[in-house]
Structure formats: C-alpha cells, structure tokens
Amino acid sequence: MEQREIVVIGGGPAGLSAALQAAHSGARVTIIEGEKRLGGQLIKQTHMFFGSHKQHAGTRGIDIATLLENELRALPNVEIILGATVLGYYYEDGALTIEDHEAFRLMIPKRLIVASGASEKFLAFPNNDLPGVYGAGAVQTLMNVYGVKPAQRVLMIGAGNIGLIVSYQLLQAGVEVAAVLEAAPQISGYLVHASKILRLGVPILTRHSIKEALGKHTVEGAIIHRLDDRWQPVPHSEQQITCDTICLAVGLSPLCDLLWQAGCAMQYIAELGGYVALRDEGMQTSVPGIYVAGDAAGVEEASAAMVEGSLAGLSAALSLGYNSPADEELTAELRQQLDDLRAGPGGAKIRSGLEKLHPTADNPKEVT
C-alpha cells in the first residue's frame, strides 16, 4: 500500500491548477492522468480561450495546457503519473485502486482531489449506431490530436459552444459542414462563435433536430425536421441532408463515479449537467478530505475549472497544515475571480444551478 499526501485525479485544467496550488503551498502532490499526456480537454482546443488575463484569455487551449504543465514539472514536490487510470475508491480505508500500465496499484492519500472532467451525452434516434455517428469530442481528438481528417461532410447536432467551435475546427481542417442543428429557438453558444461559421456560409438551423440517420453500412445522410413551440416535430417539415458523418454536441455530464463510491452526498442539478457533489466554499465534499473541481463538479468552462482547481488545492494543503499569511487574501481573490466569470448573462445557468446545490432531506449529509 503506497502512502501519499495529496492525490489529484485528472490532469485537465482543474487538476493541473489544483496540483500547482497545493504544491506551491508546500504539500507533496501526486497527479494521476489516464491519458499519456497532461491537459485534459485542453489538448484538443486549438482556438483562443475567453476569460481574463488571469485565466490566460486570448491564449489557445493547447498552449494553456503546456503553460500549466511546464510550471508543474518545474516543482520538486510533484509526482506525475501518466497513462494510469484510477479504477475505484474504497471508503473503508480510503484506498485508491489504480491500473498503471497493466500493473495494479493501491494508494492511500491523506487528501484526494477529484478533477475527472465530464463525459459526452448521447442522443437517441433511429440508426444512431451506424459507423459515422460520433461525439464531438471524438471528432476533435481524431482531428486535433492525431491529425486525421475525420470526414468529408458533417452534420453537426447542437449549437452550444462545443458544436460551434468543433464546426469551425472542422472547416479549418478542410471538412464541409452541411449545417448545425439546434432544437432550441436560440443557440446557446456564444454569438461570436456562431458568427465565425455563419460568414463561412454554414447554416445554423434553430428549432431543428435529427429524425434519423440514413445509410446501409455507414452514414450516408440524415433526415432532419423542424420542431414547434412544444418541441414536437412539425409534420411534413422533413428535409434530407447528404453527409458522411453526424457529430453530436448535445452536452456533457460530470464524471463522478469515484465520488459516488466514496459516499459523497450527491444532487441532481440539470444546470450543472447531472449529478454533482455537494461541497463547501473550499470545494470540499461532504466526505472530509475529498475535494472536487472543474467539470466533475459541474460542467462549465476551463477558466472556472482552473480557479476551482486552485481553490481545492489551496484548501487541501491548508487542511494539512501548509499555510502562509497570504492564504486568506488568495482565497478571497480566487472566489472573486469565480464570481466575476459567472457574473454575466452567460453565467446565469451556472449561478442558478449552484443556488440549488444544498443539503436536503434526501441528501442529509451535512457539508462541513
């Protein structure tokens, strides 16, 4: 059984920031990432990010990953384990089971920070099991991580930021985008992202959805239809689209299996993407010593994920006695950054989700 001081699960922006902050505070940190490189979602993001200077706004996602990684690698009190997946958490003794290059490891951390990110939602429609129906994340991985042109002509489902950005990146890779469909009356992604693809001639069809995929062995097209005010298909509004790939960008849900296993009090909050753990201001869950940050705590943005990660890293280190006179000021500053990021109309959904997050009768565990 290996002993560790602070273990961070996940090497995305939240986990990287958590590890950095905890290490800066003086704690010994181990970060475990299932992929072969650090960065999480950031390694697929070739576009410039929003936010303010403090969250590296105007820098491309991939370059933010490199910045954070270099900073982390320069610290002597950080251990980085790549290509290793945390399989389970045993609440009886607080042990993590890890699959590390076909070896099985058991690790007991004094503090655990879960920054495992989110998984893509799927959509039910006839023939959605045809090869050629992808999640937007997979298309992005093929294109931006492996340099593979994923399609000739894509139909994108979902006009949130992910659908709009992946459409733009497909166009950059020389792929045609037949249309972007959005079931809601308005797009939920940023207007500036929509404008980028509109001026490239891609139609964004609101109140539209996919009826079925067409094709014998692989996707050859799709039937789409219009939706009315009650989200019901409008009769005779079907239209046929020719495409070899259908890309789904219909949302994410927090990856929180390990938090369930640990017995953390969980609550279903649609605005945050699904079940999320209750937590205090320092991102500690209802189980003392277990912290959560980033998309695993509620699907949001990398900017907020980084700040939440720093908060979690700071409070985990503090609880181990690694304190400095500047901690109070830093905590206040991080909380202010989160409030600022969530202050605008775009943050309304997150704000309302976070307001609902509290202990209830079904969820009696006190958050301390």
Added chain:
Amino acid sequence: MLPTASLAAVTPHQERLARGAVAIVECFQEIPCNPCATNCPSQAFALVSDINALPVLDWDKCIGCGICVACCPGLAIFIVDGSGEQGVVRLPYEFLPLPEVGATVLGVGRDGAAVCGATVLRVQNSPAQDRTPIIWLQVPPEHIMSVRHFKF
C-alpha cells in the same frame, strides 16, 4: 441570428471613417472576456472591472494598429479604412493556404454571401499574432462595413 441592429452602435461616424484606420468591434453579447481591452496599446477601450461587460471603444483614441484583431478569441474585430479612394478591410483569417498578395478574391459578408470582388494588399502573420493571420483586403469604399471574410 446576428443582432445586426447593434451594428449601428459599433459603426463610427462618417468623419471618423474618412480619417483613417479604425477598429470595428462586432461583439454584441455579454461574455466573460476582455483581451481586446487589456491588449490595446492606446487604452482605447473603456476600462471596466466587469469582464462580462460589452467592449466600448473610443474611436478617437483608436489608432487602427490591429493588435486587438489577432488577440480577440471571438475573431469579432475588424479594421476598416475609408480614407483613400479605395477602402481597406483587415480581417482575421485562420485558414490555409493563405492568399498571395495581389490575388483577386471574393469578399463575403457576415452571412457568407458574396459582396464584391477584393484584392489582397497584405498578409500579416507575425509571431506576436500567435497564428491568427490578418489579411488586408482592398474593397470599394461602400463595402468596408460589409466585407467580413473572403473566398478564393
């Protein structure tokens, strides 16, 4: 889809347009973002602490340097110059191949529809731009507020 009504609010008056290059900031939604304001060397953007606030540009302070064009993650800033006999539009262009200087291209509008023919005057791609090249297009002066992309 695009709140084009807001376009009037970001269009400088005729006299300023005729004076020379100026930034057109087509950012119409409050999002948590502010690199335009923090990177402008002339402090031409109103300084506000709320990063969700819409950018507000003082056209008289803007010198049309174009720094904000390449650092805007929304690719929502364009530089227009209505001072010469021919108009000039500078726009961000993150595609390959880049056009050749002197090439004739088709200028398109915000909806991707053709607007007019255009000539490539300059291809700006310095390391400071961090892989967001800026293309200078010569267009008829009446189209400087319409051409926002091009095809070739």
